[in-house]
Amino acid sequence: MPLTKIALEEHFLDPRAAADVLADPDKLQRLSDGGGVMPEYYRPILGLLGDFDDQRLSTMDKFGIECAVLSLTAPGIQLVEGTADAIAMARDANDLLAEQVRKHPDRYRGFASVALQDPAAAAEELRRCVGELGFVGAMVNGYTATGDGGDAYLDDERFTGFWEAVADLGVPVYLHPRPAPPTDRHAIAGHPQLVGATWGFGVETATHTLRLIFSGLFDRFPGVQLVLGHLGEGLPAQLWRTQYCYDLNPFDKRIEKTLPEYFADNIHVTTSGNFSDQALITALLTVGGDRVLFSVDYPYADTELATTWLDRAPISESDRRKIAGGNARRLFGL
Template structure:
């Protein structure tokens, strides 16, 4: 496998945030936290040093863009979220400074306090962080709520891409649609097998429907898992754009404001479909560390599914360098 390889959805865990999330009362706690404990995930998530670098070397990954594993600070009270977001951003910035040729990082924001989130994004950008990862909901407030307008303004002005990551559906939705199969199957249905992806895709779709990308036409979004189903339903979703009186169709937003990453799902069929909707210069490589662990050989084989060397280089690193302003 020749050329630089940059993974842009590569997770870590901040000890203070993890402890605060697990200390929440049962009715506020994110049940998907148990997935961070599966197998060796907890140990791998906690390392942003030598063990991670060794795993990257084994895969042939030259650089990771680090991002906090879900649920981040979302669901925490505002004051705690503000303090812990600052701590997490300082810690990950230090990891980047220690290994500047191997790491970059997304900011963590305290969305429970929308103004503080915008301020922290400015601070994080000054630290050298290259974007932000967030989820579609904090408590009962969706990210398309007007109170986040300042955040989108700052993200656009600072050219900070916004990665919308999946999160577990609200408890009322889970009770209505994701229960009855049994403990672990219920959780799987609500998270990695289905619910996570509907939540992330819906969050992105709602941002478009609210006109956020009309008011901030330079704002760039990143969506994982081959577009969180939106690439498969774009034509029907265009009807929402017409109903909402948007300036462009959903398909146009997907092609002009959205970048798609594989999230470790190295499936040539997914790639072919993505390329039928968007273009090679909008696709990004990622392994979804440590939840997916593709081997060097699997990564190399997948890259051959791209149509030509230019598309392979763009997917492997060129698009990430352009989106995140990475040198080299």
């Protein structure tokens, strides 16, 4: 019998927001463009994002997912320009999610949305979500609007207090993709298929992760755990080369350990949307079986494919059990 599984990068949207988009072709087009997907792909996705009771649970049942950690779908709060709006939206999303978790305490857990537009508010909301709502971590969708038309990555000094809260609470931060800004798409110009999950998401999120490492974040907060989707967003296969070239040209070196060591101490990767034997083997040989965790990326990726793939992947039963759920139980205290 296949192993039951815990899934970590599983998304939701307020069903009213989903209905709102579905009712307005322009909004649907805009949102699709923003995420690097096609409207005809996104339409059924929106329905599934807003559902908690019906198809979501029956899909989990059918394919043996005992528990899903839910998160507001990307780009979540990150691109909201107004700080007060962002704070309110995060709080609303978290409350809505908490209600669902309360309804299905054995099946759902939550990742907090945080309005990093106001880092102190984000820290406070994370404390509320973990302390009061029982959430198991935070989900951040890449760089965040700073309210002045700009944006900031998580290595920005303004986020020190947020990271202090993360370290203090001992919960992981899941760094989820967001597309590069429209002003910054030189290499993918004219190729809309490269904007999102097909390619651009990985590049953007892997780069963000390297910013965090090279900023010395994990030396200042050695216990902080970052979670990356998609088997590491392409980073695992590049660790050696990046370390080698960095050693040759260390510029403003601020870090104490090597990339493979940070991956052993501070980074986990999930299988969300990347059901590739070769990528899994690469992850096992660079990140290690203790730090690879199952995920689907529901409803963007296919649950049947995700689960049957892991059941048959060319790995040891020991690692399969850890990836299916053992590592998640340990990391999130499930």
